[in-house]
Amino acid sequence: MTVSGGSHSRVCNTGGTSGAEPFLGVDVFRGIMPEMTISPHDLRKASAVIAKGGVIAFPTETFYGLGVNPFDRQALARVFALKGRSTVDPLLVLIEARSDVRRLASEVTSTAERLMEAYWPGPLTLIFRALPSLPPELTAGTGTIGVRLSSHPDLPRLLEAAGGALTGTSANRTGEAPASTADEVRRIFGSEVELVLDGGRTAGAPPSTVLDTTTTPPRLVREGRVSKASLLAIIGSLAA
Template identity: 50%
Template sequence: MIVPTSEGAFQEAARLLRQGGLIAFPTETYYGLGVDPFNAEALRRLFAVKRRAADKPVLVLVADQSQVPLLAEEMPEPLRLLMKRYWPGPLTLIFPAKKNLPKLLTGGTGTVGIRQSPEPTAARLLAAFGGPITATSANRSGKEGAVTAAEVEMAFGAEIDLILDGGKTPGGAGSTLVGWDGQALRCCREGRIPFAEIAAFLAAVNTKEHLFSPA
């Protein structure tokens, strides 16, 4: 069911999430599929609907940096610097995951991808829910991500409990995925922010501040 954004719509979406529901909403890249990332049953439903392999993790949106410790075991200094520079924005950072997170969320990798979205609808949804929400792209695995609420409905129909219509999203490239292996920055997926720009920023900060060992 597609609903226009309103305070009532955000509260209904939050209620559905708390009950293990599956919703769709716009982000700064594509529409995303949202469930409570701490609800293992909701995650199983998400993976079934998306037809996603169990060993492929899904990323999570947070309202702000204060929610990162709910998901991440630690915050390496390079990733903390990137959060400060690029959030909110299309940069997903890969952190060591808390041990108690559902295995489906991490795909058994021991890591979790997190970002803060600048998209107003996503931000209002996170505020209404009061916690992190998954935001894997709204598509069947292997298919193109949806950029409108109508495309989400066309792809999933009644399998989605609610679709928040926040207008057309940019599509094109997804978020850039970046991790830190203890010594060097690694690009897991090139996206909207060029990895070369991210690496250059971090190298410049390190040269100036000597905050961590160079690769």
């Protein structure tokens, strides 16, 4: 993985398919992902940027994401400003391990546990009831939090270096197409993003599927790479 820094050199130097298809399982999905390419040097740089409240861009199994410490309110404000995103829209969090859900969610239902077992790591974002201690910028006052365990092979070590969690909102201005290459990230944000981790072209559309597990049965918010039919095969029913 190659690295590009923005104009904040002081910070950096210190540190496709066209439609939703049934999900075929983690091993099959990983088969279309690039091999791990992130270097220890890249990890050190990313860790330093994040620790100082900076923003990094990195590849996921769908698009490139913008990552900051999800518990740093000033860093979260930077993400909203970069994207031109409304503060009424919550931010997704990527986690290193399934157990990290407990750092974010106040309740994990048995249905959510089944979904995590079936699809994580993978392109399924689950919405949970949020811990009241989470920054309000993260939940946007909804009382809920979206979480994903990514299947991209570079993410576990990056997330470990970042302390176990990063925001995972797509790298784009609000209303525009998400970036699927590092060059697209640079073209969109220029020096506004301190560090771009170049993992080549990502799979792109469709995006992750988003499922709200705070309702019974769960509510499909967005059908993406994991299909509705696949979800129904696991949990039996979805909210109308």
